[in-house]
Amino acid sequence: MPTETSLHELSAWRAAxxxxxxxxxxxxxxxxxxxxxxxxxxxxxxxxxVTADTALAEAKHADALLAQARRDGADIAxxxxxxxxxxxxxxxxxxxxxxxxxxLEGFVPVYSATVIERLHAAGAHLLGKTNPDxxxxxSSTENSGYGVTYNPWDLTRVPGGSSxxxxxxxxxDQGVFALGTDTGGSVRQPASFTNTVxxxxxxxxxxxxxxxxxxxxxxxxxxxxKDVRDxxxxxxxxxGRDARDSTTVDLAVPDFVxxxxxxxxxxxxxxxxxxxxxxxxxxxxxxxxxxSTTRAAIAHLESLGATVRxxxxxxxEYALPTYYILAPAEASANLARYDGVKxxxxxxxxxxxxxxxxxxxxxxxGPEVKRxxxxxxxxxxxxxxxxxxxxxxxxxxxxxxxxxxxxDEVDVLVSATSPTPPFRVGAMIDDPLQMYLADVxxxxxxxxxIPAITLPAGFSDGLPVGMQIMARxxxxxxxxxVAYVYEQTTGWHKRKPMLNGAPAHSS
Amino acid sequence: MSLTRAQVAHIAELARxxxxxxxxxxMTEQLSAILDYAERLNQLDTDAIPPTFGVIPNQNVMRxxxxxxxxxxxxxxxxxxxxxxxxxxxxxxxxxxx
Numbered sequence: 001m002p003t004e005t006s007l008h009e010l011s012a013w014r015a016a017x018x019x020x021x022x023x024x025x026x027x028x029x030x031x032x033x034x035x036x037x038x039x040x041x042x043x044x045x046x047x048x049x050v051t052a053d054t055a056l057a058e059a060k061h062a063d064a065l066l067a068q069a070r071r072d073g074a075d076i077a078x079x080x081x082x083x084x085x086x087x088x089x090x091x092x093x094x095x096x097x098x099x100x101x102x103x104l105e106g107f108v109p110v111y112s113a114t115v116i117e118r119l120h121a122a123g124a125h126l127l128g129k130t131n132p133d134x135x136x137x138x139s140s141t142e143n144s145g146y147g148v149t150y151n152p153w154d155l156t157r158v159p160g161g162s163s164x165x166x167x168x169x170x171x172x173d174q175g176v177f178a179l180g181t182d183t184g185g186s187v188r189q190p191a192s193f194t195n196t197v198x199x200x201x202x203x204x205x206x207x208x209x210x211x212x213x214x215x216x217x218x219x220x221x222x223x224x225x226k227d228v229r230d231x232x233x234x235x236x237x238x239x240g241r242d243a244r245d246s247t248t249v250d251l252a253v254p255d256f257v258x259x260x261x262x263x264x265x266x267x268x269x270x271x272x273x274x275x276x277x278x279x280x281x282x283x284x285x286x287x288x289x290x291x292s293t294t295r296a297a298i299a300h301l302e303s304l305g306a307t308v309r310x311x312x313x314x315x316x317e318y319a320l321p322t323y324y325i326l327a328p329a330e331a332s333a334n335l336a337r338y339d340g341v342k343x344x345x346x347x348x349x350x351x352x353x354x355x356x357x358x359x360x361x362x363x364x365x366g367p368e369v370k371r372x373x374x375x376x377x378x379x380x381x382x383x384x385x386x387x388x389x390x391x392x393x394x395x396x397x398x399x400x401x402x403x404x405x406x407x408d409e410v411d412v413l414v415s416a417t418s419p420t421p422p423f424r425v426g427a428m429i430d431d432p433l434q435m436y437l438a439d440v441x442x443x444x445x446x447x448x449x450i451p452a453i454t455l456p457a458g459f460s461d462g463l464p465v466g467m468q469i470m471a472r473x474x475x476x477x478x479x480x481x482v483a484y485v486y487e488q489t490t491g492w493h494k495r496k497p498m499l500n501g502a503p504a505h506s507s
Numbered sequence: 508m509s510l511t512r513a514q515v516a517h518i519a520e521l522a523r524x525x526x527x528x529x530x531x532x533x534m535t536e537q538l539s540a541i542l543d544y545a546e547r548l549n550q551l552d553t554d555a556i557p558p559t560f561g562v563i564p565n566q567n568v569m570r571x572x573x574x575x576x577x578x579x580x581x582x583x584x585x586x587x588x589x590x591x592x593x594x595x596x597x598x599x600x601x602x603x604x605x
Contacts, residue, residue: 108585108586110582111578204562204565217561247561249563320544321544321546321548322548324541324545341597342597343588346588351600353600353601356599358524358525361523361525363525370524370534371534374518374534374538375538377521377522378510378514378518378542381518381521388545390558391551392548394551394558395548396558397557397559398551398556432537432540432541447562449563473562
């Protein structure tokens with residue numbers, strides 16, 4: 001049993017287990033996390049809102065329910081008493097939700113996202129809302145309207161983005177588990193930058209009801225966790241058809257935790273697994289330490305019994321231009337709703353209703369959001385629609401076919417998650433195209449609708465490197481199994497950043 | 508493919524977005540660079556390729572036409588920047604000429 005001081009290190013599955021057994025209380029767990037947040041936030045700034053009062057009240061309530069359930073021998077909800085950390089683009093009823101934008105400053109949702117309702121029903125309570133790039137547009141969390149989040153592994157570097165706050169909170173043990181959103185890598189790239197686990201589900205697996213929309217043919221909500229078992233557990237709880245999101249698919253949701261299986265004593269736990277390594281994913285400009293770490297991780301999979309072969313995804317280089325046409329096009333439509341009428345900022349300038357609308361949007365949106373609205377508006381405008389938007393949708397077909405063909409030959413694909421380790425704050429903020437290139441390995445999967453997970457795979461000059469595992473659409477179970485075996489036979493996820501000049505507890 | 512300042516101003520008008528002069532200047536340069544990069548899509552022969560607008564097979568998802576509770580007026584107006592004094596309506600700048 002851990003001591004009081006290590007409560008903040010617990011994963012969700014382990015915390016839930018200890019809560020059920022009565023080994024810890026929800027109140028002491030929540031208190032430990034609030035203490036940790038208070039201690040580290042001045043350095044990291046992972047959170048925009050910490051819901052301390054309601055979290056403590058709900059923890060007390062959970063303790064009462066736990067005690068009663070233990071007395072009665074009743075079933076206990078799987079996350080009863082476990083706090084959750086939520087990216088601020090996901091609506092939480094009664095708690096300010098800004099999407100990192102000044103245009104939504106002070107906005108209090110009147111309903112919660114389906115994913116939040118489901119986690120509440122599973123017994124979890126809200127700990128706080130984390131800093132994103134504004135409207136989830138970015139790869140560094142520098143585009144937030146509320147300040148930068150710093151990478152706990154090196155406070156001069158970014159935590160990635162756009163779910164950088166959730167990722168930083170996980171690696172710094174300022175939470176138990178987190179939710180992020182991933183449109184072009186926004187769960188996976190920050191997880192890889194922080195030595196944590198991030199899972200992007202198949203498109204259609206998880207409801208987006210109540211999630212502030214960026215690019216609706218791409219957006220997905222995903223778990224951001226301290227280990228692979230938690231990613232499976234949280235996916236179990238949030239996945240499945242939702243009548244309020246017609247893009248969710250009516251497919252049975254397997255038990256992803258049960259699907260992890262055992263690593264046990266089997267010397268070749270991945271025997272029979274066919275791993276494909278897409279040669280195009282060793283991109284030009286990839287950091288040497290990322291390449292060597294990725295190759296070592298692949299060799300490790302082979303040593304566990306997997307058959308590794310090189311495959312080709314020939315249209316990989318077109319994923320970036322395709323994405324940066326389609327995502328801004330969809331964003332320009334989705335963000336048309338911010339007009340200062342029903343909610344959010346209104347600039348009360350003189351003039352007519354259009355003057356107010358233009359001024360509201362000009363003041364409320366930050367530079368990257370404006371850039372994407374402009375890019376998307378252009379790509380959809382008369383005379384350019386076929387040349388850009390339709391062309392990109394056709395390129396998307398080719399990108400998807402690459403994956404279809406690859407998965408005829410292999411079970412999973414493996415690559416690095418990001419071509420570089422975390423970069424320095426400010427390094428790319430004035431060069432949007434360079435910043436977009438940071439996403440080059442995480443854009444094709446959303447375009448094709450397939451799931452992918454990133455997990456800790458080692459370090460390059462002391463900075464975390466993540467490995468990405470991709471699977472066929474709706475085959476999250478397979479990639480989770482591979483990730484779990486890799487994690488349990490390497491243990492990279494147990495490494496924690498040095499904070500306060502001393503290494504955090506590392507086991 | 509390079510955008511002109513006038514094109515950028517036109518797009519900003521389509522997007523109902525006030526941009527300052529320095530913003531328009533910066534945007535002209537940055538959007539041109541991004542669009543130049545996107546030009547590489549023209550290397551692809553896509554004449555015979557259908558577009559993929561969505562990746563899931565769901566089409567025309569139907570549900571029973573049953574009335575369910577919706578947001579209350581108070582909830583709808585809770586985040587409004589301006590309402591009438593009785594909090595019955597959203598209030599905006601006049602959109603019709605007298």
